[in-house]
Amino acid sequence: MKRGVQRWAVNIARWDPSEAQLLFCIFLLPPHERPPITKFLNVEDKKRAVVSRMLQYMLVHEVLGIPFKEITIGRTIEGKPYLENSGVKFDFPNFNFNTSHHGDYAVIASEPQCLVGVDVVSLEVPKKENAVEFIKHFSSYFATSEWNNIISSGTSIDILVEFHRYWCLKEAFTKAIGVGLGYSIGRLEFHHTNWNDIRVQVDGEDSDDCRFWLSELGKQNWVGQLHLQYLLKKVCVARCHPKRAVQSYKRTLWRVDFDEEEHNRALLLPNREFLLLQVEDLIPKHEKEAYESLRKKCSAAYVRSLLKVIRKLATL
Incomplete structure (x- = not known):
């Protein structure tokens, strides 16, 4: 098997x-x-x-x-x-x-x-907005604990990395269960220990029949001295x-x-x-x-x- x-x-x-x-x-x-x-x-x-x-x-x-x-x-x-x-x-x-x-x-x-779901996201620094301005458009998709973890994670790059980790997890879960675009990912709340032992609550209820993993593809790269292009790809796999x-x-x-x-x-x-x-x-x-x-x-x-x-x- x-x-x-x-x-x-x-x-x-x-x-x-x-x-x-x-x-x-x-x-x-x-x-x-x-x-x-x-x-x-x-x-x-x-x-x-x-x-x-x-x-x-x-x-x-x-x-x-x-x-x-x-x-x-x-x-x-x-x-x-x-x-x-x-x-x-x-x-x-x-x-x-x-x-x-x-x-x-x-x-x-x-x-x-x-069931299996997989999602890959590319992390790039927005050119016309700072990190907080960029992610605030998506605040309704996150639980309070998730949002607090994102905005308090550190530098602009840290905020974007944290944001994409949560987003990748939510997308992987919805793909695993086969739902379409109408599913509200705001129903999902993820918890973790240093991004290990990742757990999800659906509508406030613990889901012990799912497991999640985050990994990376590619690497980060500096472009010039003032602009950072974050080329790292986050990949999440959900098993349910x-x-x-x-x-x-x-x-x-x-x-x-x-x-x-x-x-x-x-x-x-x-x-x-x-x-x-x-x-x-x-x-x-x-x-x-x-x-x-x-x-x-x-x-x-x-x-x-x-x-x-x-x-x-x-x-x-």
């Missing part, structure tokens, strides 16, 4: 595919996954969208051994991804995964038998009992009725560090040679014509 706990990250900014290679990656995915990617006009947005989906398919392939072309991933009305392959026998009855992308990074986390899933997501789960012993066995599995991968690691082995051969092949006009075909098919 431990192999079901995976943490992967890809630095998308380091991927510089040719148009043909980008299109090749889009066509690796099932037809229903392609239109949401090709609708983006900006190349960087296309890259984020395709890498996010490639992470999902490759992770399922690697952990569960399902051939890449036989994987079917659906999404609830709120956008939560789930595995549709109901005829395959696995070592564990639920396999849940979740992705997030922001700025340069796309990340994925998976869990056996538990399946009974917490909203109804639309719960219907996709094979089991939600784990007893306390079964759930604790999954809940207490060790967390893993994020493994930094390249996009090429997400391409099936038998397709890699074809992918590499496309770097200088296919004219831009040919690529654009194929994209038009994809968009036309999406309207049928």
Whole structure:
């Protein structure tokens, strides 16, 4: 069951595919996954969208051994991804995964038998406001204890770091249970001991059936002598009992009725560090040679014509 706990990250900014290679990656995915990617006009947005989906398919392939072309991933009305392959026998009855992308990074986390949510945030100093002016627009989303911890944390950078930690936790929890944008994250109040032993209260009630971890990607970097660009990425992973899933997501789960012993066995599995991968690691082995051969092949006009075909098919 431990192999079901995976943490992967890809630095998308380091991927510089040719148009043909980008299109090749889009066509690796099932037809229903392609239109949401090709609708983006900006190349960087296309890259984020395709890498996010490639992470999902490759992770399922690697952990569960399902051939890449036989994987079917659906999404609830709120956008939560789930595995549709109901005829395959696995070592564990639920396999849940979740992705997030922001700025340069796309990340994925998976869990056996538990719900999983993941969120990544980029910490950047606002250019036109100080830290307190920036975060005050979000004060209604935080409990009094959280807000006091944020504004009393120290320097402007410390305030922004603390703010993004809490925000990342709240987003990861909502993604874990599969709720949409209508969920008020102000209902959540997080407590911790030096950002370890992180706990959450929902509507004032303790939730002992969830665990949380915060980790970092990248590093901080000075730009000039007067301006600090904080490039550190905070990543949060939430692990929760399946009974917490909203109804639309719960219907996709094979089991939600784990007893306390079964759930604790999954809940207490060790967390893993994020493994930094390249996009090429997400391409099936038998397709890699074809992918590499496309770097200088296919004219831009040919690529654009194929994209038009994809968009036309999406309207049928």
